[in-house]
Amino acid sequence: MKTITRRGFVKTAAATTAATWASAVLPRMAFAQTPTLLQFPAGFLWGCATAAYQIEGAVSEDGRGPSVWDTFSHTPGKTFEGQTGDVADDSYHLYKEDVKLLKSVGAGGYRFSISWSRIFPNGTGQPNQKGIDHYRRVVEELLKNDIAPYITLFHWDLPQALPGGWQSRDTSKAFADYAGYVTRQFSDQVGHFFTTNEFGCFTDLGYKNGQFAPGLRLPDAQVNQIRHNAVLAHGLAVQAIRANARTGTQVGLAEDAKAFVPVIESHEHIEAAQRATREENAQFLTVVLEGKYTDGYLQREGANAPKVEAGDMKIIGSPLDFVGLNVYTPRYVRRDASPSGYVIEERPTSFPRMASDWLYLGPEVIYWAVRNASEIWKPRALYITENGTSADDVVGADGRVEDTDRVMYLRNHLTHLHRAASEGYPIKGYFLWSLLDNFEWADGYSKRFGIHYVDFKTQTRTPKLSADWYRDVIARNAVE
Ligand code: PNW
Secondary structure (H helix, E strand, O other): OOOOOHHHHHHHHHHHHHHHHHHHHHHHHHHHOOOOOEEOOOOOEEEEEOOHHHHOOOOOHHHOOOEHHHHHHOOOOOOHHHOOOOOOOOHHHHHHHHHHHHHHHOOOEEEEEOOHHHHOOOOOOOOOHHHHHHHHHHHHHHHHOOOEEEEEEEOOOOEOOOOOHHHOHHHHHHHHHHHHHHHHHHOOOOOEEEEEEOHHHHOHHHHOOOOOOOOOOOOHHHHHHHHHHHHHHHHHHHHHHHHHOOOOOEEEEEEOOOEEEEOOOOHHHHHHHHHHHHHHOHHHHHHHHHOOOOHHHHHHHHHHOOOOOOOHHHHHOOOOOOEEEEOOOEEEEEEOOOOOOEEEOOOOOOOOEOOOOOOEOOOHHHHHHHHHHHHHHOOOOEEEEEOOOOEOOOOOOOOOOOOHHHHHHHHHHHHHHHHHHHOOOOEEEEEEEOOOOOOOHHHOOOOEOOOEEEEOOOOEEEEOHHHHHHHHHHHHOEEO
8 A cells, every 4th residue: 555645645635625625516506607608599600711812822723814912922022021822721622621621610601702813814705614613613512511602702813814903994894794604603502692802902902002912002083993993893793693693692792891889888979880880981881782972972082082984873782682791800989079970089009909910809899890780771681701810829739729819809709799699680690710821911821810720831720729619609509
């Protein structure tokens, strides 16, 4: 028999006491404190999102034509360390593995985008069958796994061959032709299509600030015309989809409308936040949902306002089946006595942020994004088409990525999304950005948004803590 030292005895005694305490107390605690799960409505859709240029790689394969993002990322000084999407996650080849990742978290939907220049290498003209074949394989793999495909038709990778890019109205027409062609091919298997993703990111950031492709800095009048071409492209595409797709196909868009939180939840500040929502998104979501530029926008832009041709507004305002909102960062608004009736608060320098400098943390934004859009525009259905965060992920010695900050970000956003659902706003689903780490545009691979870690040298995918957490949310249809 082992002699029990005094220290050993104390330890054993302590352990026994702890065990006795635990068995006596814990079951009762567990009984008394039934966890309050925030249950989402039955049938709520949980998914993940990605975009073609950010994950596919294989940029010269099977007849794909170059896009403006190939040109831009290969131009020195435009992206972090000159990184490009040439290989990215190699999802063009590894898509089956990526479907397995979706399956393993239990996703019911996958929002991904089609690369326009895989289908029409020159933007217009002859379609490329190999491009269609690739997405057919992706769609079939998803369906085999009971994951509903949600297709974004344009997530910024404009075919380089289109003369003038979004400066030309012909690009809007080319987009409609492409949208009609793709939906004719796929609407027997795909029920939901998004026309464009985030107008401001491919118009303002591309043609006004030059941070994104094609990297131009044009004067306001030209930028406004580009914005107009973009919303017109969306409207023409909606019509082309309705003309080509199977009846019942659901059409919408994915838009990172600036989202406004009232500084205090009182009638006057809520009203101010809704005024701000309409005015600050006047050139994009507002004109799409109202078929009209606001008086405020036209006044502010004056002589620089877009030139509108007869019939444009009706096309732009074509009725939609749903609205998709990409929600990341909050803006705070209060009522004031100015003609607009609102003022947007400066953020204090101490305002918390995540790993991307533009990504401020204010989880209530997702509630207000849904509520404001619902009350202003009364859409039939809403989806959160993106929400997520970058984080400074580190692979531990045990191979695990404990992204507790991402879990915190997501958990808190879902708590506030739950509030919106429980108050009856028509929120039907949520797509987490992103399924896996990928090419984060001008930030290259320096910002990771995935719930799966990607080793870009070996293309190994590893679930992070956030993937385990999300699996749990989906399984319970609830957030804790
Ligand atoms: C979205 N901002 O972009 C895009 O749809 C994704 O492709 C992207 O990877 C993701 O969000 C994360 O960035 C945004 O500056 C880019 O506010 C910038 C902003 C918002 C969204």
